[in-house]
Amino acid sequence: MDKIAAAYMMATAAAMPQTELVPHAAPSAGNWCTVGYKVMVPDGREGRVTSVSGDICRVIADGEAYVTLIPHYIVEPVYPQDLTKVAMGH
Numbered sequence: 001m002d003k004i005a006a007a008y009m010m011a012t013a014a015a016m017p018q019t020e021l022v023p024h025a026a027p028s029a030g031n032w033c034t035v036g037y038k039v040m041v042p043d044g045r046e047g048r049v050t051s052v053s054g055d056i057c058r059v060i061a062d063g064e065a066y067v068t069l070i071p072h073y074i075v076e077p078v079y080p081q082d083l084t085k086v087a088m089g090h
Helices: 001-016
Strands: 038-040 046-053 056-061 068-072
Touching: none
Parallel strands: none
Antiparallel strands: 038 046, 046 056, 056 068
């Protein structure tokens, strides 16, 4: 049965049209993420932006030990921002 499934998958892959690889678009001008900003991640928790790379914000959410890579258009800023108490990147 595995040989039949493998042959079917190979035939399907060979029959599918091959597409050209499209390079990643340049970062959008609307990326508002700034290091140190407090944001709300999609699951409702708050977190801090630790760094930004293109359209990706690296956010460490409350209760997490590691950063999460999140596109800037998915997170929302939390107000009020108290940036005087935050020492990010020092």
